[in-house]
Amino acid sequence: MARYRMINTDFWMTPIVGEELTPDERYLYIYLLTNYHTTQIGIYRILKKQIAVEMGFSLEHIESLMESLEQQHNLIRYNPETREVVMINWGNMIHSRGGKPVMDCIDSELRKVVDTSLISYVLDSIKRPEIRSLYEKFFDRNCNNYEEGDATPALDEPKRRQKKKKKKKKKKNNNKKLLKQI
Known part of the structure:
Protein backbone atom coordinates (compact mmCIF):
# COMPACT_ATOMS: atom_id res chain seq x y z
CA MET A 1 0.00 0.00 0.00
CA ALA A 2 1.26 3.47 -0.86
CA ARG A 3 2.74 5.45 2.01
CA TYR A 4 1.23 8.90 1.68
CA ARG A 5 -1.34 10.99 3.48
CA MET A 6 -3.69 13.39 1.72
CA ILE A 7 -4.70 16.17 4.07
CA ASN A 8 -7.63 18.43 3.30
CA THR A 9 -6.51 22.01 2.69
CA ASP A 10 -9.24 23.14 5.10
CA PHE A 11 -6.88 21.85 7.80
CA TRP A 12 -5.21 25.29 7.85
CA MET A 13 -8.54 27.10 8.13
CA THR A 14 -9.74 25.37 11.29
CA PRO A 15 -9.82 27.72 14.28
CA ILE A 16 -7.54 25.51 16.36
CA VAL A 17 -4.80 25.27 13.73
CA GLY A 18 -5.22 28.79 12.39
CA GLU A 19 -5.52 30.69 15.65
CA GLU A 20 -4.79 28.62 18.75
CA LEU A 21 -1.71 26.51 18.01
CA THR A 22 1.77 27.96 18.26
CA PRO A 23 4.08 27.40 15.27
CA ASP A 24 5.85 24.56 17.13
CA GLU A 25 2.51 22.94 18.01
CA ARG A 26 1.43 23.19 14.35
CA TYR A 27 4.70 21.66 13.23
CA LEU A 28 4.34 18.76 15.69
CA TYR A 29 0.70 18.25 14.74
CA ILE A 30 1.41 18.09 11.01
CA TYR A 31 4.35 15.80 11.77
CA LEU A 32 2.09 13.45 13.78
CA LEU A 33 -0.37 13.36 10.87
CA THR A 34 2.18 12.69 8.15
CA ASN A 35 5.33 11.04 9.55
CA ILE A 46 6.06 6.02 18.29
CA LEU A 47 8.57 7.01 20.94
CA LYS A 48 8.71 10.62 22.08
CA LYS A 49 12.48 10.42 21.79
CA GLN A 50 12.09 9.35 18.16
CA ILE A 51 9.84 12.35 17.49
CA ALA A 52 12.39 14.68 19.09
CA VAL A 53 15.21 13.32 16.94
CA GLU A 54 13.21 13.43 13.71
CA MET A 55 11.92 16.96 14.37
CA GLY A 56 15.16 18.36 15.78
CA PHE A 57 13.64 19.36 19.13
CA SER A 58 14.63 18.41 22.66
CA LEU A 59 12.72 15.60 24.36
CA SER A 68 -0.47 20.88 25.08
CA LEU A 69 -1.95 19.08 22.04
CA GLU A 70 -3.53 16.55 24.38
CA GLN A 71 -4.66 18.60 27.38
CA GLN A 72 -5.34 22.08 25.99
CA HIS A 73 -6.41 21.39 22.42
CA ASN A 74 -7.79 17.80 22.62
CA LEU A 75 -6.16 16.84 19.31
CA ILE A 76 -4.27 13.71 20.34
CA ARG A 77 -4.01 11.07 23.06
CA TYR A 78 -0.73 9.41 23.94
CA ASN A 79 -0.43 6.25 26.00
CA PRO A 80 3.04 6.31 27.62
CA GLU A 81 2.88 2.59 28.51
CA THR A 82 2.15 1.29 25.01
CA ARG A 83 3.74 4.35 23.35
CA GLU A 84 0.78 4.69 21.03
CA VAL A 85 -0.58 7.98 19.78
CA VAL A 86 -4.07 8.53 18.40
CA MET A 87 -5.04 11.44 16.20
CA ILE A 88 -8.51 12.32 17.50
CA ASN A 89 -9.82 14.00 14.32
CA TRP A 90 -8.10 11.58 11.94
CA GLY A 91 -11.23 10.94 9.89
CA ASN A 92 -11.82 14.66 9.32
CA MET A 93 -8.31 15.39 8.10
CA ILE A 94 -7.21 12.32 6.19
CA HIS A 95 -9.35 11.38 3.25
CA SER A 96 -8.99 7.77 2.30
CA GLU A 109 -3.85 -2.23 11.55
CA LEU A 110 -6.75 -2.27 14.02
CA ARG A 111 -5.64 -5.75 15.10
CA LYS A 112 -2.20 -4.36 15.98
CA VAL A 113 -3.47 -1.67 18.38
CA VAL A 114 -2.36 -2.57 21.89
CA ASP A 115 -4.50 -0.05 23.80
CA THR A 116 -7.83 -0.70 22.08
CA SER A 117 -9.53 2.06 24.11
CA LEU A 118 -7.74 4.52 21.79
CA ILE A 119 -10.01 3.39 18.94
CA SER A 120 -12.94 5.22 20.53
CA TYR A 121 -11.14 8.58 20.19
CA VAL A 122 -10.92 8.37 16.43
CA LEU A 123 -14.32 6.80 15.82
CA ASP A 124 -16.44 9.96 15.96
CA SER A 125 -14.48 11.58 13.14
CA ILE A 126 -14.87 8.67 10.69
CA LYS A 127 -17.49 9.70 8.13
CA ARG A 128 -17.40 6.93 5.53
CA PRO A 129 -19.98 4.35 6.70
CA GLU A 130 -18.07 1.27 5.54
CA ILE A 131 -14.88 2.39 7.31
CA ARG A 132 -16.77 3.52 10.40
CA SER A 133 -18.53 0.16 10.68
CA LEU A 134 -15.17 -1.62 10.59
CA TYR A 135 -13.90 0.52 13.50
CA GLU A 136 -17.16 -0.09 15.40
CA LYS A 137 -17.07 -3.85 14.85
CA PHE A 138 -13.46 -4.04 15.93
CA PHE A 139 -14.06 -1.84 18.97
CA ASP A 140 -17.15 -3.85 19.91
CA ARG A 141 -15.24 -7.12 19.53
CA ASN A 142 -12.22 -6.01 21.56
CA CYS A 143 -13.47 -3.51 24.12
CA ASN A 144 -16.29 -5.35 25.84
CA ASN A 145 -14.81 -4.71 29.27
CA TYR A 146 -16.81 -1.56 29.89
CA GLU A 147 -19.36 -1.20 32.66
CA GLU A 148 -22.85 0.22 32.25
CA GLY A 149 -22.60 4.00 32.36
CA ASP A 150 -19.02 4.19 31.07
CA ALA A 151 -18.40 6.61 28.25
CA THR A 152 -17.93 4.51 25.15
CA PRO A 153 -18.39 6.68 22.06
CA ALA A 154 -18.16 3.66 19.78
CA LEU A 155 -21.36 2.08 21.07
CA ASP A 156 -24.52 4.09 21.39
CA GLU A 157 -26.93 3.53 24.27
CA PRO A 158 -29.42 1.27 22.42
CA LYS A 159 -26.62 -1.09 21.38
CA ARG A 160 -25.38 -1.25 24.98
CA ARG A 161 -28.86 -2.06 26.28
CA GLN A 162 -29.29 -4.72 23.61
CA LYS A 163 -25.97 -6.35 24.57
CA LYS A 164 -26.93 -6.27 28.24
CA LYS A 165 -30.29 -7.93 27.46
CA LYS A 166 -28.54 -10.67 25.48
CA LYS A 167 -26.18 -11.34 28.38
CA LYS A 168 -29.07 -11.52 30.85
CA LYS A 169 -31.01 -13.84 28.56
CA LYS A 170 -28.02 -16.13 28.12
CA LYS A 171 -27.43 -16.19 31.89
CA LYS A 172 -31.11 -16.96 32.50
CA ASN A 173 -31.02 -19.84 29.99
CA ASN A 174 -27.90 -21.24 31.63
CA ASN A 175 -29.59 -21.05 35.05
CA LYS A 176 -32.65 -22.90 33.69
CA LYS A 177 -30.41 -25.66 32.31
CA LEU A 178 -28.70 -25.99 35.66
CA LEU A 179 -32.05 -26.24 37.49
CA LYS A 180 -33.26 -28.97 35.10
CA GLN A 181 -30.12 -30.95 35.74
CA ILE A 182 -30.70 -30.84 39.51
Missing part, protein backbone atom coordinates in the same frame (compact mmCIF):
# COMPACT_ATOMS: atom_id res chain seq x y z
CA TYR A 36 6.69 7.73 8.32
CA HIS A 37 5.18 5.80 11.25
CA THR A 38 1.55 6.82 10.65
CA THR A 39 -1.02 4.23 9.77
CA GLN A 40 -4.26 4.15 7.84
CA ILE A 41 -6.22 4.16 11.13
CA GLY A 42 -4.78 7.20 12.93
CA ILE A 43 -3.29 5.14 15.78
CA TYR A 44 0.33 4.10 15.83
CA ARG A 45 3.32 3.42 18.05
CA GLU A 60 11.47 18.06 27.01
CA HIS A 61 10.11 20.37 24.30
CA ILE A 62 8.32 17.48 22.56
CA GLU A 63 6.79 16.35 25.86
CA SER A 64 5.57 19.90 26.50
CA LEU A 65 4.11 20.24 23.00
CA MET A 66 2.41 16.84 23.15
CA GLU A 67 0.92 17.66 26.54
CA ARG A 97 -10.74 6.08 -0.52
CA GLY A 98 -12.39 2.81 0.39
CA GLY A 99 -12.18 -0.46 -1.45
CA LYS A 100 -11.05 -3.89 -0.42
CA PRO A 101 -7.30 -3.16 -0.17
CA VAL A 102 -7.91 -0.19 2.15
CA MET A 103 -10.47 -2.09 4.21
CA ASP A 104 -8.07 -5.02 4.59
CA CYS A 105 -5.30 -2.63 5.60
CA ILE A 106 -7.53 -0.94 8.19
CA ASP A 107 -8.59 -4.31 9.58
CA SER A 108 -4.97 -5.45 9.83
Whole structure:
Protein backbone atom coordinates (compact mmCIF):
# COMPACT_ATOMS: atom_id res chain seq x y z
CA MET A 1 0.00 0.00 0.00
CA ALA A 2 1.26 3.47 -0.86
CA ARG A 3 2.74 5.45 2.01
CA TYR A 4 1.23 8.90 1.68
CA ARG A 5 -1.34 10.99 3.48
CA MET A 6 -3.69 13.39 1.72
CA ILE A 7 -4.70 16.17 4.07
CA ASN A 8 -7.63 18.43 3.30
CA THR A 9 -6.51 22.01 2.69
CA ASP A 10 -9.24 23.14 5.10
CA PHE A 11 -6.88 21.85 7.80
CA TRP A 12 -5.21 25.29 7.85
CA MET A 13 -8.54 27.10 8.13
CA THR A 14 -9.74 25.37 11.29
CA PRO A 15 -9.82 27.72 14.28
CA ILE A 16 -7.54 25.51 16.36
CA VAL A 17 -4.80 25.27 13.73
CA GLY A 18 -5.22 28.79 12.39
CA GLU A 19 -5.52 30.69 15.65
CA GLU A 20 -4.79 28.62 18.75
CA LEU A 21 -1.71 26.51 18.01
CA THR A 22 1.77 27.96 18.26
CA PRO A 23 4.08 27.40 15.27
CA ASP A 24 5.85 24.56 17.13
CA GLU A 25 2.51 22.94 18.01
CA ARG A 26 1.43 23.19 14.35
CA TYR A 27 4.70 21.66 13.23
CA LEU A 28 4.34 18.76 15.69
CA TYR A 29 0.70 18.25 14.74
CA ILE A 30 1.41 18.09 11.01
CA TYR A 31 4.35 15.80 11.77
CA LEU A 32 2.09 13.45 13.78
CA LEU A 33 -0.37 13.36 10.87
CA THR A 34 2.18 12.69 8.15
CA ASN A 35 5.33 11.04 9.55
CA TYR A 36 6.69 7.73 8.32
CA HIS A 37 5.18 5.80 11.25
CA THR A 38 1.55 6.82 10.65
CA THR A 39 -1.02 4.23 9.77
CA GLN A 40 -4.26 4.15 7.84
CA ILE A 41 -6.22 4.16 11.13
CA GLY A 42 -4.78 7.20 12.93
CA ILE A 43 -3.29 5.14 15.78
CA TYR A 44 0.33 4.10 15.83
CA ARG A 45 3.32 3.42 18.05
CA ILE A 46 6.06 6.02 18.29
CA LEU A 47 8.57 7.01 20.94
CA LYS A 48 8.71 10.62 22.08
CA LYS A 49 12.48 10.42 21.79
CA GLN A 50 12.09 9.35 18.16
CA ILE A 51 9.84 12.35 17.49
CA ALA A 52 12.39 14.68 19.09
CA VAL A 53 15.21 13.32 16.94
CA GLU A 54 13.21 13.43 13.71
CA MET A 55 11.92 16.96 14.37
CA GLY A 56 15.16 18.36 15.78
CA PHE A 57 13.64 19.36 19.13
CA SER A 58 14.63 18.41 22.66
CA LEU A 59 12.72 15.60 24.36
CA GLU A 60 11.47 18.06 27.01
CA HIS A 61 10.11 20.37 24.30
CA ILE A 62 8.32 17.48 22.56
CA GLU A 63 6.79 16.35 25.86
CA SER A 64 5.57 19.90 26.50
CA LEU A 65 4.11 20.24 23.00
CA MET A 66 2.41 16.84 23.15
CA GLU A 67 0.92 17.66 26.54
CA SER A 68 -0.47 20.88 25.08
CA LEU A 69 -1.95 19.08 22.04
CA GLU A 70 -3.53 16.55 24.38
CA GLN A 71 -4.66 18.60 27.38
CA GLN A 72 -5.34 22.08 25.99
CA HIS A 73 -6.41 21.39 22.42
CA ASN A 74 -7.79 17.80 22.62
CA LEU A 75 -6.16 16.84 19.31
CA ILE A 76 -4.27 13.71 20.34
CA ARG A 77 -4.01 11.07 23.06
CA TYR A 78 -0.73 9.41 23.94
CA ASN A 79 -0.43 6.25 26.00
CA PRO A 80 3.04 6.31 27.62
CA GLU A 81 2.88 2.59 28.51
CA THR A 82 2.15 1.29 25.01
CA ARG A 83 3.74 4.35 23.35
CA GLU A 84 0.78 4.69 21.03
CA VAL A 85 -0.58 7.98 19.78
CA VAL A 86 -4.07 8.53 18.40
CA MET A 87 -5.04 11.44 16.20
CA ILE A 88 -8.51 12.32 17.50
CA ASN A 89 -9.82 14.00 14.32
CA TRP A 90 -8.10 11.58 11.94
CA GLY A 91 -11.23 10.94 9.89
CA ASN A 92 -11.82 14.66 9.32
CA MET A 93 -8.31 15.39 8.10
CA ILE A 94 -7.21 12.32 6.19
CA HIS A 95 -9.35 11.38 3.25
CA SER A 96 -8.99 7.77 2.30
CA ARG A 97 -10.74 6.08 -0.52
CA GLY A 98 -12.39 2.81 0.39
CA GLY A 99 -12.18 -0.46 -1.45
CA LYS A 100 -11.05 -3.89 -0.42
CA PRO A 101 -7.30 -3.16 -0.17
CA VAL A 102 -7.91 -0.19 2.15
CA MET A 103 -10.47 -2.09 4.21
CA ASP A 104 -8.07 -5.02 4.59
CA CYS A 105 -5.30 -2.63 5.60
CA ILE A 106 -7.53 -0.94 8.19
CA ASP A 107 -8.59 -4.31 9.58
CA SER A 108 -4.97 -5.45 9.83
CA GLU A 109 -3.85 -2.23 11.55
CA LEU A 110 -6.75 -2.27 14.02
CA ARG A 111 -5.64 -5.75 15.10
CA LYS A 112 -2.20 -4.36 15.98
CA VAL A 113 -3.47 -1.67 18.38
CA VAL A 114 -2.36 -2.57 21.89
CA ASP A 115 -4.50 -0.05 23.80
CA THR A 116 -7.83 -0.70 22.08
CA SER A 117 -9.53 2.06 24.11
CA LEU A 118 -7.74 4.52 21.79
CA ILE A 119 -10.01 3.39 18.94
CA SER A 120 -12.94 5.22 20.53
CA TYR A 121 -11.14 8.58 20.19
CA VAL A 122 -10.92 8.37 16.43
CA LEU A 123 -14.32 6.80 15.82
CA ASP A 124 -16.44 9.96 15.96
CA SER A 125 -14.48 11.58 13.14
CA ILE A 126 -14.87 8.67 10.69
CA LYS A 127 -17.49 9.70 8.13
CA ARG A 128 -17.40 6.93 5.53
CA PRO A 129 -19.98 4.35 6.70
CA GLU A 130 -18.07 1.27 5.54
CA ILE A 131 -14.88 2.39 7.31
CA ARG A 132 -16.77 3.52 10.40
CA SER A 133 -18.53 0.16 10.68
CA LEU A 134 -15.17 -1.62 10.59
CA TYR A 135 -13.90 0.52 13.50
CA GLU A 136 -17.16 -0.09 15.40
CA LYS A 137 -17.07 -3.85 14.85
CA PHE A 138 -13.46 -4.04 15.93
CA PHE A 139 -14.06 -1.84 18.97
CA ASP A 140 -17.15 -3.85 19.91
CA ARG A 141 -15.24 -7.12 19.53
CA ASN A 142 -12.22 -6.01 21.56
CA CYS A 143 -13.47 -3.51 24.12
CA ASN A 144 -16.29 -5.35 25.84
CA ASN A 145 -14.81 -4.71 29.27
CA TYR A 146 -16.81 -1.56 29.89
CA GLU A 147 -19.36 -1.20 32.66
CA GLU A 148 -22.85 0.22 32.25
CA GLY A 149 -22.60 4.00 32.36
CA ASP A 150 -19.02 4.19 31.07
CA ALA A 151 -18.40 6.61 28.25
CA THR A 152 -17.93 4.51 25.15
CA PRO A 153 -18.39 6.68 22.06
CA ALA A 154 -18.16 3.66 19.78
CA LEU A 155 -21.36 2.08 21.07
CA ASP A 156 -24.52 4.09 21.39
CA GLU A 157 -26.93 3.53 24.27
CA PRO A 158 -29.42 1.27 22.42
CA LYS A 159 -26.62 -1.09 21.38
CA ARG A 160 -25.38 -1.25 24.98
CA ARG A 161 -28.86 -2.06 26.28
CA GLN A 162 -29.29 -4.72 23.61
CA LYS A 163 -25.97 -6.35 24.57
CA LYS A 164 -26.93 -6.27 28.24
CA LYS A 165 -30.29 -7.93 27.46
CA LYS A 166 -28.54 -10.67 25.48
CA LYS A 167 -26.18 -11.34 28.38
CA LYS A 168 -29.07 -11.52 30.85
CA LYS A 169 -31.01 -13.84 28.56
CA LYS A 170 -28.02 -16.13 28.12
CA LYS A 171 -27.43 -16.19 31.89
CA LYS A 172 -31.11 -16.96 32.50
CA ASN A 173 -31.02 -19.84 29.99
CA ASN A 174 -27.90 -21.24 31.63
CA ASN A 175 -29.59 -21.05 35.05
CA LYS A 176 -32.65 -22.90 33.69
CA LYS A 177 -30.41 -25.66 32.31
CA LEU A 178 -28.70 -25.99 35.66
CA LEU A 179 -32.05 -26.24 37.49
CA LYS A 180 -33.26 -28.97 35.10
CA GLN A 181 -30.12 -30.95 35.74
CA ILE A 182 -30.70 -30.84 39.51
